[in-house]
Amino acid sequence: MKEEFVREIANKISDGIIILNADDRVIYANNYIKKALNVGNNEVQKIIVDLKSKEKDNKISITFKEIDYDGIGEILNCDEISYNYSKIVVLNKICNKDKCNYEAKNNVWGEVPLNEIIGESEAIKNIKNKIFKIANSSSSVLITGESGTGKEVIARSIHSQSNRRDKPFIAINCAAIPEPLLESELFGYEKGAFSGANNSGRVGKFELANGGIIFLDEIGDMPLALQVKLLRVLQERKFAKIGSNKMINLDIRVIAATNKNIKEMIKEKTFREDLYYRINVIPIELPSLSERKEDIKPLVLNFIEKYCNTCNLPKVKIENSVIDKLKNYPWEGNIRELQNAVEFMINLVGEDNLITTDILPEYIMNYYNKKSEYPLKSIIEDDFITLEELEKKYINFALSKYGRDTKGKAKAAKKLGIGLATLYRKS
Known part of the structure; x- marks a missing residue:
């Protein structure tokens, strides 16, 4: 039970975790490592970690399937934790050595130039213009x-356009890290700060980002207690690690992002109003994909080119009829869902290298099949119905589309432009 708990925590940490046994062989790797190395669950034991390499330029060398990787991090001795475990390797970053060397010279922080933000809609033009002004x-x-609207892409574009482009861009997802670990992730800790702390301490994300930009994704999920500390850090531009009295001065820019309604959270006392005004100096609101339909075609063509290059495929074309269906689909998952759909179709494309309507994802085809059940059809079939009956049919149509649970009803009410109480009363 303890091991399962430890592994569950490890899979939620934004760093890579590798556990070695007494023979220094790998017995566990968390999801971050498996994704970075493209390792299957049954291949974890084939990872080789060179423990001596830590002495050279602070990098840990890893080999898997004869490909060498560099990892930046630390090795923790843990003989006292369990006789099965010898060491834990913690990695803040890991990549193919060739890729690491390329990034060090070119794009170490994952730059997104303004011209790589795809879209010519008025909303996207305004956002690009704002980025240029405030960078x-x-x-x-x-x-x-x-x-799925691309909040991190916008944050990286601000960094790329700014005078901090050569300084760090450090991203952290506040929702992905367990609450007890989030403070140490953000601010780090000193040696012996708490039971189980690393003997050499830990550098937090704020310290890593000093001089550059820290991106706090899903800030609406940050615990209230930590919001207080974050507010103080933003006001005073300095902080102390956990277990330390020494203040670290900060020259940092904060970019936060959320898909939640922070103003509603303030009313519900789950988000601090003073922190909201501190982080919301420059607001950028991203439109949903359904509000920028003219951008769907260029996005689709961009994804096709990307996947053709990634998979080493010949140029793939797409029928206009497919584009039309993609344009008129609601895309509740926004750009992320659209990208997933394009990747799906690229995998199914035939020898003619043409994307046709017959390889559209099933859920998109189902959407168009259901459109024939549109409630206004009743006017033709039943001659005429009363406005009250039509209203009820239309509300039930929205509920069948968005779901009849609380979340679905809220979404349906929003789309219909009525209050939730009105929807309950009239459905």
């Missing part, structure tokens, strides 16, 4: 928008 400011930015 060199040190004021905090709050990016809001539905899940």
Whole structure:
């Protein structure tokens, strides 16, 4: 039970975790490592970690399937934890050595130039213009928008356009890290700060980002207690690690993002109003994909080119009829869902290298099949119905589309432009 708990925690940490046995062989790797190395669950034992390499330029060498990787991190001795475990390797970053060397010379922080933000809609043009204007400011930015609208892309573009582009861009997902670990992730800790702490201490994300930009994704999920500390850090521009009295001065820009309604959270006392005004100096609201339909075609063509290059495929074309269906689909998962759909179709494309309607994802085809059940059809079939009956049919149609649970009803009410109480009363 203890091992399962430890592994569950390890899989939620934003760093890589590798556990070695007494013979220094790998017995466990968390999801971060498996994704970075493209390792299957049954291949973990084939990872080789060179423990001596830590002495050279602070990098840990890893080999898997004859490919060498560099990892930046630390090795923890843990003989006292369990006789099965000898060491834990913690990695803040890991990549193919060739890729690491390339990034060190070119794009170490994952730059996104303005011209790589795809879209010519008025909303996207305005956002690009705002990024250009505010890039060199040190004021905090709050990016809001539905899940999958590209909030991190915008944050990285601000960094790429700014005078901090050669300084760190450090991203952390506040929702992905367990609450007890989040403070140490953000601010680090001193040697012996708490039971189980690393003997050499830990550098937090704020210290790593000093001089550059820290991106706090899903800030709406940050615990209230930590919001207090974050507010103080933003006000005073300095902080102390856990277990230390020494203050570290900060020259940092904060970009936060959320898909939640922070103003509603303030009313519910789950988000601090003073922190909201501190991070919301420059607001950027991203539109949903359904509000920028003219951008769907260029996005699709961009994804096709990307996957053709990644998979070493010949040029793939797409029928206009497919584009039309993609344009008129609601895309509740936004750009992320669209990208997933394009990847699906690329995998199914035939020898003619043409994407046709017959390889559209099933859920998109189902959407169009259900459109024939549109409630206004009743006017033709039943001659005429009363406005009250039509209203009820339309509300039930929205509920069948978005779901009849609390979340679905809220979404349906929003789309219909009525209050939730009205929807309950009339459905």
